Amino acid sequence: MGALRRRQWTRLLALGLLTAGTLAGCSAGGDKGARKTQEGKLERVLESLPVLFPTVPIELGADGRVATVAGFSSKTIDGLAEDLTGNPLFGRIVYLDRSALEWLDQRDVQHVTVALQPEGIFLLVNGMPLPSLAWEGETLDNLVDLLGKLRDDGSASFHLLSADGFDSVAALVPAISKLNLQLDIHLPDLPQVGESPRRAIPTPSRRAVRALVARQADHSEGDSDAHQLDLSVRYEPVSQGGRVTGWVPSFAGFSTVDLQRMLKSMQLDRGGKLKIPKLMLRKDLQQRLALEGIEEAALEMRQDGLFPEVNGKRLPHLAWDEDSLSNLSSLLEQLYPEDEALPDEALWVPALRDSAPTFNDYDLKLQVGFPVN
Numbered sequence: 001m002g003a004l005r006r007r008q009w010t011r012l013l014a015l016g017l018l019t020a021g022t023l024a025g026c027s028a029g030g031d032k033g034a035r036k037t038q039e040g041k042l043e044r045v046l047e048s049l050p051v052l053f054p055t056v057p058i059e060l061g062a063d064g065r066v067a068t069v070a071g072f073s074s075k076t077i078d079g080l081a082e083d084l085t086g087n088p089l090f091g092r093i094v095y096l097d098r099s100a101l102e103w104l105d106q107r108d109v110q111h112v113t114v115a116l117q118p119e120g121i122f123l124l125v126n127g128m129p130l131p132s133l134a135w136e137g138e139t140l141d142n143l144v145d146l147l148g149k150l151r152d153d154g155s156a157s158f159h160l161l162s163a164d165g166f167d168s169v170a171a172l173v174p175a176i177s178k179l180n181l182q183l184d185i186h187l188p189d190l191p192q193v194g195e196s197p198r199r200a201i202p203t204p205s206r207r208a209v210r211a212l213v214a215r216q217a218d219h220s221e222g223d224s225d226a227h228q229l230d231l232s233v234r235y236e237p238v239s240q241g242g243r244v245t246g247w248v249p250s251f252a253g254f255s256t257v258d259l260q261r262m263l264k265s266m267q268l269d270r271g272g273k274l275k276i277p278k279l280m281l282r283k284d285l286q287q288r289l290a291l292e293g294i295e296e297a298a299l300e301m302r303q304d305g306l307f308p309e310v311n312g313k314r315l316p317h318l319a320w321d322e323d324s325l326s327n328l329s330s331l332l333e334q335l336y337p338e339d340e341a342l343p344d345e346a347l348w349v350p351a352l353r354d355s356a357p358t359f360n361d362y363d364l365k366l367q368v369g370f371p372v373n
Contacts, residue, residue, distance in 0.1 A: 055182040055206060062188045064096040096187075104187055105194040107335050110201050111186045115209045116179040120319065122212060127204045128327040129212050134305065134319035140177050142313040144170050149292040157287035182209055219304050219321045229362075234369040235281060246280040247371060290372045298367045303360040322360060329356045 061067035066074040074090045081089035096104070113124040120134035135143075147169060150160040161169065184203045189196065235247040236255050248256045256278045263276060288294075298309040305319040320328075332353040336346055 055184060055203075057203075058183060058185045060095065060101075060185065060187055062101065062190060064094040064098065064101060065092065066090045066095070101188060102190060102193050105190045105198075108194060108198060108201075109187060109335075110189075110198065111184055111203055113204055113209075114183045114185065115204075115212075116176055116181045116183075117209070117213050118178060118180065119213050119217065120316070121176075122209060124204050124209075124212075125327075125331055126201045127208075128331065129324050130328050130331065131305070131318050131320040131324050132216065133316055134216065135177065135316040137314070139314045139316050140173055142310075143315050144173055145313075146310055146315065149294070150288065155287075155291075156284060157291060158282065158284040159288070182206055216304075216319050216321065228365065230365045230367070232367045232369070235371060237371050238278075238280075246278075246283065247286055248278050248280050249368075286370075289370050293372055294370060295372050296367060296369050298365060300365040301359065301362050303363070320360060322357070325356045325359055329353050332356075 056070050057068075058066060058070075059068040066077075068074065069077045078088035078090055081087065108126075110126055113122075113127070115122040115124070119136065120132050122132040123130045147161055147166055150158070151166040152159040152162050182204075186203075189198055232251075234250050236250045237244045238246055238248050238255070238257050250256075250258075254262075256276055259276050260278070294311060296309075296311055300307045300309075304321065305317050307317040308315045329352075332349050336342060336349045336353075338350075342349060
């Protein structure tokens with residue numbers, strides 16, 4: 001059930017992004033030339049006009065399908081989307097099955113807000129802001145550039161996206177980054193499930209969302225009092241018979257292969273029970289990193305969020321403050337009460353629930369280097 005719920009939460013968020021993409025007029029459908037033309041037109045419109053979309057309510061029905069969008073039936077919206085893009089927007093997709101709807105109703109989750117702003121994607125559940133996906137400057141360009149390096153090139157090396165998938169993302173990102181759009185996804189109040197009728201929780205206003213964006217910007221400019229701790233891991237090539245067989249991690253000058261040799265030479269494990277794994281990097285990933293010249297990846301946890309970098313270039317980051325971390329902890333408690341048994345797939349919940357409010361107390365940076373040269 002836990003894994004199923006995670007997939008359906010992902011579908012719920014995808015519903016918001018899919019709707020945003022269609023309202024922006026940016027579709028993955030059609031051939032590459034048509035997508036390029038459409039992207040260019042969209043760019044010119046968004047650059048010349050201060051586009052401000054209204055709040056869009058989306059109602060999910062008791063069957064888990066989209067019932068209405070902004071008061072229009074999903075059938076009407078599908079017809080419009082098909083005229084614009086050649087594909088229906090919703091079709092017959094079941095975003096949440098009956099068990100998930102009942103679970104959310106019992107936990108009094110009434111609505112999920114996905115707010116797409118020029119500064120990032122903000123997520124609110126029952127009006128409570130959670131950690132958000134934020135970007136600034138060239139971080140979105142850096143992300144598209146990285147995804148381009150990790151797309152399928154027909155070789156046996158690692159890839160994250162298909163070529164068509166990358167083309168769709170590359171077309172969608174510039175449009176999404178210029179939107180000012182709020183999607184309020186309302187979940188059904190099921191009869192004989194949870195409190196019925198339930199006490200309605202108001203959806204967040206546009207003013208509240210913009211205040212949230214401003215607060216995030218102010219928080220990101222503050223100085224941290226936490227002591228920064230840097231951890232550095234570097235992969236090193238290992239050879240056999242004069243030929244490199246792979247890359248293994250090294251910390252403080254000792255690789256996993258070095259530790260295996262030391263353990264053997266010191267005869268500390270005569271019973272053969274101590275095992276130090278090599279942790280060798282996957283061959284296909286090693287090939288891709290070498291091919292694209294990716295020498296370093298870093299992840300920094302700060303008081304204002306979690307910041308990834310690749311080759312010294314910043315990517316979009318997970319942004320938080322004290323309130324959003326506290327809300328995350330409260331939401332997990334609401335979804336998974338302490339007095340109820342956890343499903344096997346949700347055994348991680350207590351650790352995240354208890355630790356989330358302290359994330360902004362740390363300043364940690366992990367750097368991983370690769371011997372691509």
